[in-house]
Amino acid sequence: MLAAKINGTEQAMTPVIDPEACKPRAPRKLHARDQHPEDTVVRVGDVAIGGGAFVVIAGPCSVESEEQMVETAQAVRQGGGAILRGGAYKPRTSPYSFQGLGPNGLTLLGLAGKATGLPYVTELMDADDLPLLEEQADMIQIGARNIQNFSLLKKVGHSSKPVLLKRGLMTTVDELLMSAEYILDGGNQSVVLCERGIRTFETATRNTLDLSVVPVLKERTHLPVIVDPSHAVGKRRYVAPMAKAALAVGADGIMVEVHCRPEAALCDGEQSLHPSEFAELMAQLRGMAAMCGRTI
Ligand code: PEP
Ligand code: MN
Numbered sequence: 001m002l003a004a005k006i007n008g009t010e011q012a013m014t015p016v017i018d019p020e021a022c023k024p025r026a027p028r029k030l031h032a033r034d035q036h037p038e039d040t041v042v043r044v045g046d047v048a049i050g051g052g053a054f055v056v057i058a059g060p061c062s063v064e065s066e067e068q069m070v071e072t073a074q075a076v077r078q079g080g081g082a083i084l085r086g087g088a089y090k091p092r093t094s095p096y097s098f099q100g101l102g103p104n105g106l107t108l109l110g111l112a113g114k115a116t117g118l119p120y121v122t123e124l125m126d127a128d129d130l131p132l133l134e135e136q137a138d139m140i141q142i143g144a145r146n147i148q149n150f151s152l153l154k155k156v157g158h159s160s161k162p163v164l165l166k167r168g169l170m171t172t173v174d175e176l177l178m179s180a181e182y183i184l185d186g187g188n189q190s191v192v193l194c195e196r197g198i199r200t201f202e203t204a205t206r207n208t209l210d211l212s213v214v215p216v217l218k219e220r221t222h223l224p225v226i227v228d229p230s231h232a233v234g235k236r237r238y239v240a241p242m243a244k245a246a247l248a249v250g251a252d253g254i255m256v257e258v259h260c261r262p263e264a265a266l267c268d269g270e271q272s273l274h275p276s277e278f279a280e281l282m283a284q285l286r287g288m289a290a291m292c293g294r295t296i
Pocket of ligand 1: 061087091123142143144145166196231
């Protein structure tokens with residue numbers, strides 16, 4: 001029996017359990033293609049993801065300075081990218097690595113977005129930062145490491161902002177879809193799934209890009225599916241081939257890391273494209289898209 005001292009006297013304190021709270025809910029399958037045959041189109045600013053166009057999200061791994069952010073955003077814009085990316089809150093393996101600029105990073109993303117007219121996506125790691133992101137960002141990213149942070153998923157499920165949900169390093173298709181289900185169940189229907197490489201025995205690349213997941217997800221869900229080749233391969237020379245492969249397998253877009261000076265980047269410089277490499281990739285993607293009856 002639990003007891004607590006109230007006004008100096010020991011009193012029994014038994015929690016009252018609502019029997020309803022213990023009952024499982026009848027499962028829904030809000031993500032499932034068989035319940036919703038049409039493709040969902042997710043709007044980020046003026047950009048539609050999932051409507052047939054191939055959407056390119058690009059920008060640095062992390063926001064570092066006004067100059068870096070604006071210069072890189074201009075390269076993204078000039079190359080034909082539709083959405084800007086950049087991390088203000090960074091999930092780093094080591095606590096000693098650069099952790100991101102936090103709210104100042106969001107301000108710089110806003111400046112770069114304004115300078116180029118591009119909407120931006122940025123990662124949410126802590127539910128306490130959700131109000132700030134809801135006020136400032138155009139899309140909220142839930143990163144690979146938080147794919148099963150169910151309390152965070154529930155919170156963005158109650159948000160009106162579109163969510164970019166990245167597959168975890170060890171996440172199965174069923175688990176990825178159930179994480180998306182948490183967000184949909186909260187009422188937020190604007191969810192985009194992102195394959196970003198999974199952890200396998202192979203060490204030649206940072207992760208192993210599971211491109212076969214694209215047709216699998218397209219069959220199982222109506223939600224748009226994009227591919228992040230940068231975090232999958234970890235080396236810039238492998239990014240363009242896998243970005244083109246993503247278009248070939250029917251992804252709704254890609255997210256790539258681009259930095260105005262990758263050699264000086266505070267995070268993921270090795271996998272970040274130079275502006276000229278990004279422009280060249282975009283030209284190649286445009287040619288391929290035309291052949292596939294898609295637009296960029
Ligand atoms: C990112 O996109 O900034 C990122 C940290 O990626 P991931 O969560 O896929 O590792
Ligand atoms: Mn990165």
